[in-house]
Amino acid sequence: MGVQTPQDVQRVVDGLTDSSWAFSALVAAAEIGLLACLTPSCTPAEAAARAGVTDALAKALLDVLTSIGLANTQGNTYVAAPGLGEFLRTSPSDDILAWLRSNHFQSRQMVDAARRGQLQPGWIHTDPEILRAQGRTGRAAVHALASQVFPSVPGLQECLRSPGAAFLDVGCGVGIISIEMCRIYPHLSVVGLEPGEVQAAEAARNIAEAGFEERIEVRPQRLESLTDRDAFDLAYVPQVVMPIAAVTSGLPRVRDALHAGGWVLVVAISVPGNDLHAATTRLLNVMWGGSPLLAHEVVEMTKAAGFESVQVGGAPGSLLKAILGRRPL
Incomplete structure (x- = not known):
């Protein structure tokens, strides 16, 4: 049916907002080493200690990863989903981080350029x-x-x-x-x-x-x-x-x-x-x-x-x- 009402617009934007925060949470989890904690498994407290964040923040990030299917829970323990576990085992961690950073940095810079009135096409990045x-x-x-x-x-x-x-x-x-x-x-x-x-x-x-x-x-x-x-x-x-x-x-x-x-x-x-x-x-x-x-x-x-x-x-x-x-x- 598409977007027919203002409420439909709200639902679309809410869904995109959730996706934006979920991707940011994934990038943050990779940056602090929390993804690595999922193999073989971890509790929020163990992840927090390894990643250098609070227990509450570690659990919140792990819950987001679980919600998008990248992690599973076993009681109070979180473990990488089979596909993520295989991906982490076969892909160099630096390559994973670069892949995530590249998309995050470029999308953020597009918005920053638009806010400054400088949005234009072209590979003009110098950062x-x-x-x-x-x-x-x-x-x-x-x-x-x-x-x-x-x-x-x-x-x-x-x-x-x-x-x-x-x-x-x-x-x-x-x-x-x-x-x-x-x-x-x-x-x-x-x-x-x-x-x-x-x-x-x-x-x-x-x-x-x-x-x-x-x-x-x-x-x-x-x-x-x-x-x-x-x-x-x-x-x-x-x-x-x-x-x-x-x-x-x-x-x-x-x-x-x-x-x-x-x-x-x-x-x-x-x-x-x-x-x-x-x-x-x-x-x-x-x-x-x-x-x-x-x-x-x-x-x-x-x-x-x-x-x-x-x-x-x-x-x-x-x-x-x-x-x-x-x-x-």
Whole structure:
């Protein structure tokens, strides 16, 4: 029936308010280490002692986690739901925290910008906390691509593992994707394009800390000015944060920068539909500075740039869709 009365509006807003507080409670629980207390189990007093909060606050946070299905209760004891327990066991805690922080920081900054009359689309973040959190989320994405997507692309894994392999990371941000690619593929060298001074400086710090200064070059360059030819085996183009004009003009440059038979990886996040998830993917895409292109539209754009064997992949459960195309031999 939709929203027909003022009371319906109140119910919708109340539900969203509950969801907002629940997400904030989840982020707070991760920040103070309370999530870890759920494996194997804890009482509110035990959780409070480990997290450094009062018993009452620990119980209130645990009750919220229980209400959204992430925890179960056994008397006065709280335990992670089976899915959360498996998630915590298989995901690095830093990656979990970065994932939660990134969404929390970005949504909060959107509201702050609107309040100041400065709301505009585009990846214009310079807050180091946001950059680090969003950058860290790339770590899990790279490992998912390497283990679940790249093996299905003929010859790509073998090429990336070979001496002399080269990767182009367009809009490399704080360098996490470049770093993780080097960790997975020991012979790989990387050129990262990053015109943002703050992001490039953070990338340099991360690359030095990882010990990959000799393998990763960060250029203060935009895709539109790329002139490399026949230099790379794989290129990553994050069109979700790029104006469509930059993508359409840049993809032919990427094609020319690849070796014959090299692959481009273009990602998409927008999905069709009127449900909340679909609408928020498109909002996120626009706020990041890209156009809310659906996967099939990115496929056609990639084909129009002269790539062949274009295919769509993606890790199960991931927001990202991976569109891969090959430069003709």
